[in-house]
Amino acid sequence: MAQRRAPFGDRVRYWFDSTLARGAAALVGWMALLCLAVVVPASAVLVWTDPDVPASLTGRLARVWHLTGETLRLGGATGTPLQVLVSVLLALVTLVYVSTLVGLVTTALTERLTALRRGRSTVLEQGHAVVLGWSEQVFTVVGELVAANANQRRAAVAVLADRDKTLMEEALGTKVGATGRTRLICRSGPTTDPTVLPLTSPATAGVVVVLPHDQPEADAEVVKTLLALRAALAGQETRPPVVAAVRDDRYLLAARLAAGPSGVVLESDTVTARLIVQATRRPGLSLVHRELLDFAGDEFYLVDEPALTGRPFGDALLAYPTSSVVGLVRGGTPLLSPPPTTTVVPGDLLVVITRDDDTAVLGDCAESVEEAAMATGPPTPTRAERVLLLGWNRRAPLIVDQLRRRARPGSAVDVVADPGEATARQVSEADADGGTGLSVTLHHGDTTRPEILRRLDVYSYDSVIVLGRDPLPGQSPDEPDNRTLVTLLLLRQLEEATGRELPVVTELVDDRNRPLAPIAPGADVIISGKLIGLLMAQISQNRHLAAVFEELFSGGGTSVRMKPATDYVRPGHETAFATVVAAARQRGECAIGYRSHRHASISPAYGVRINPPKHERRHWTAEDEVVVIGDD
16 A cells, blocks of 8 residues: 655655754754845845946845845955955854854853852851751741841851752741841752852851751761761861751760760750650640740840859849849859859859840849738649550650659559550550659550540540651651641540540641641640750850750759749739749749730730749739749
8 A cells, every 4th residue: 555645844844853953053054044035035125126226237236245244244245256255254253253252151151140049159258157957947947046136237047958049048038037137048059068068158157057857867967967067167276166956866976976065966856755744744834935945035145243243042033123033054054943042153154034135134123022922831732643645656755754754653644556566665665664653554546536535534634645656658747747637636526525625735747737736726736846946046046055955954853834823922912023033932943934824815925924024013813823943
């Protein structure tokens, strides 16, 4: 059978495409033919319609060539064929030279713009903050650094991560918002390459913050980044302080060795577990932690106050009308809530909570104390506690360990988690340490199933902790929060059915899921990444606060606590906050604020007030709580 030929138009199109595929020479030839096909006829029309041109055909053709040469920059010289050929050759040489020059300039500019867009230029700043790595914590850290630099005339934060520079700038602009006087500078490249780190000028930086990412190998990446930073700063006489974080305590020692003597390395999982347990024992405490750690309100400062040298520490508690003294730093060691009789010696620094570094101003507040309004009875006794732990992840054993450290005899933890050999073994190991007063029991079940929660007498527990399980390989990082939100929704249904409120402490991974959680507005929600980011930002501004926070967030000893206001003032009395401070001093504690349950639903801070003025008067009720720093 005879083959059917393709249409003529398709064959012409195919022939044309084939010639173009031969390279640049074919393309130049086609462009020349196209130009001639347009310019020559147009020039002929102009010549033949011009009454001033010669009447002879030879003269008119010469005129057409002249116009064509001028239009195509070919010289347009007339004369003998040799003269015309030479003029065309010279014009082509000129055209090639100019085109090559323009191409080289264009290529150089394009490469430079591409390099700038990729963030490959070196940052020339002094005293700036350098953030290495990218995770959800970067928005918290950068946002807090911007807030801390609000009163600085010239400040900069340089972020280096193995991501596209434009995408980082867009994400930071969306999440952080307006940065005021602080410049945000993004650079692209691996943080583990010592030849890339100089792009951020770490040698001239005021602080370097190393963030762990959300992948399983995050801790090893942090250690490698710290080693790369040490290599990049080799030979430097002075090195900036370094603040980093790891999740697993197995990498803690290696990270601290890599960070050097001036570095501070946090153990994020342990800190998160401690904060969860503290919020479990006193609902609302997570709100206090958030108020203390962000730069939006009052925060910790170290103050040298020679006027108090030689006086007892108890006098310092009422020596600042608008600041709260909570301890001393002596020889680099923090002494939080020391006995009131402790003498302030030369070289001691006061640990104060105040609005800014210049707002700790001395003033006598003793005249505001009303001893008649102070409570005289014993403190409210603690009792055994029952905790329901819904879910299990890598931080769950740390949470159980923290609960055991301060457990009263008869305390118990019931764990409801998916059946699994690893979970059962970890729960068994958690219950193996006898004689601590805490028993741990595992109940197999899926916390996202309604029938499992209905079988539990949830209201018999003093607190309920909801954890998301660790994501499996290949699962989305949002998987833990997805399951947590489902469990919270089922608990909310129980609350609505019974009309009773559950004391729930929730751990979430992503701060964006906080508005989605079906819980009361002032409930305790621990955003592990955000809290660690806040803590790193605070320490980056003053590395000496690292020991203070380590003591505050430890499992035992001195820490932030919330206690009934009736332990300090008589209910129904109206008195100044200085009276509460004086009453707490008698118990060896430092009062730093309160929580009003009457204003918990309408206050932006859900009733929490940190560092109120000593002269502030209010009516104290039996439902109010006082925030103190002291031992249990």
